[in-house]
Amino acid sequence: MGTVALAVTDGMLHFELSVAYEVFGSAPAAVAGPWYDVAVCGSDAVRVGRFRVEPDGGLDRLRRADTVIVPALADVDEEPPADLVDAVRAAHEAGARVASLCTGAFVLAAAGLLDGKRATTHWAHTEALADRYPRVEVDPDVLYVDNGSVLTSAGKAAAMDLCLHLVRLDHGSSMANVVARRLVVPPHRAGGQAQFVTTPVPARTGHPLSALLPWVMERLDEPLTVEDLARRAGMSPRNLGRQFRAVTGTTPLQWLLTQRIRHAQELLENSDDTVDAIAAATGMGTATTLRRHFNRTVGVPPDTYRRTFRAGTGAGTRPRTGIGTGIGTA
CATH class of the missing domain: 1.10.10.60 (Homeodomain-like)
Incomplete structure (x- = not known):
């Protein structure tokens, strides 16, 4: 648990960023002890969807985080920004748990964090991820994959599933259920559930x-x-x-x-x-x-x-x- 750093850059999607900030940035009333300390980290002010986001600090702060969340990229045809890729890699080497939401998996793959590992992303982009990074074992039929210190999720609602999964690992299922009830979503969907199966x-x-x-x-x-x-x-x-x-x-x-x-x-x-x-x-x-x-x-x-x-x-x-x-x- 501890510090959660949301790694942002121009062209990220606001939904996944908002999901992560809402889950980790708002402590439930039932929490007796410490919750997460959330920081938005980027090289400069960035455009996220139609919004302008002013980071709390630079990408160098990722190395001091316990958990790094990489939200979704809008354009996966372009290579992820080199400074973001380098910062995410350095954070993982420093011991951070790194999780991508939706197409944020392309950043983790570019950083080499998914080499030889099973991973997923939004079903519409799984072929592109597999083609561009052949050393990654891309699974298009799951909601999220947990490799321990590296985690990836499918699109949109699956980003919420992965964030709640992290809360569950850190604070237990009861607290994850409290967060889910506040957000009016199911408290836990199995990561291996097919992306197209209804709750x-x-x-x-x-x-x-x-x-x-x-x-x-x-x-x-x-x-x-x-x-x-x-x-x-x-x-x-x-x-x-x-x-x-x-x-x-x-x-x-x-x-x-x-x-x-x-x-x-x-x-x-x-x-x-x-x-x-x-x-x-x-x-x-x-x-x-x-x-x-x-x-x-x-x-x-x-x-x-x-x-x-x-x-x-x-x-x-x-x-x-x-x-x-x-x-x-x-």
């Missing part, structure tokens, strides 16, 4: 599942089946499956499993319950079942996850990138 729990109301989903969320400890959900919704199982696909982008069982895993994560972070008790509270039945699904979904066992995210430390072994860590309402 599994929609924020809007009035859809055919608007009454069913909250009912299920209150009963995650129960051994619910598709037939139970269909009966509650007054639909046939086949029709329920069609509605789930249309509204959430996934199947009833997969959606239910995601909610159980997410609830298990929250209990691991915020309670002293045993794995057996959490398995019962999340409808998994046994600790063995919970461990199997949790490890396959999150990428680490429940006990390792608890040590990693307990009290929002963000330290230790981190969950596997791009695998579902739960999707919920804003």
Whole structure:
């Protein structure tokens, strides 16, 4: 956590810059300890979209930051500015965590930070990124990729997902959920979720599942089946499956499993319950079942996850990138 430097240059897009500033620059009321110290860094006053932005300091400040965020570039046909590329590379060499939002990945690639690594960017520019930087393993089908000290996101809404992911790593999922609720967005979408899949729990109301989903969320400890959900919704199982696909982008069982895993994560972070008790509270039945699904979904066992995210430390072994860590309402 600590200092977050937003690296800006002429021709960046205002949406991604604004997203990063809003997430890291405004401490939630629930924060008891320190939040992020945010600085906008650039060589001079820059044009971001139609706005003129006056940086807090020069690009040399990136080397003193704990986290460097590179927002999106409007024109990816041009090479990124050399001074920006050099500053981002120097910041990473100095130990900063570097994250790009959308086409900001072109800056990281130009700096050599993505060589031999998996990365993503907006789906419309993944081919260009792969062609220009063949040493980068470009994945066009994910929302974001976390390589530890180097992270990349897809476009627009995925930039928010990556920023919340960073908050989650630094402060835990409960605090990330607080930030997400303030912004009225889902608290966590798995990085490996396809860029074109709709959010599994929609924020809007009035859809055919608007009454069913909250009912299920209150009963995650129960051994619910598709037939139970269909009966509650007054639909046939086949029709329920069609509605789930249309509204959430996934199947009833997969959606239910995601909610159980997410609830298990929250209990691991915020309670002293045993794995057996959490398995019962999340409808998994046994600790063995919970461990199997949790490890396959999150990428680490429940006990390792608890040590990693307990009290929002963000330290230790981190969950596997791009695998579902739960999707919920804003």
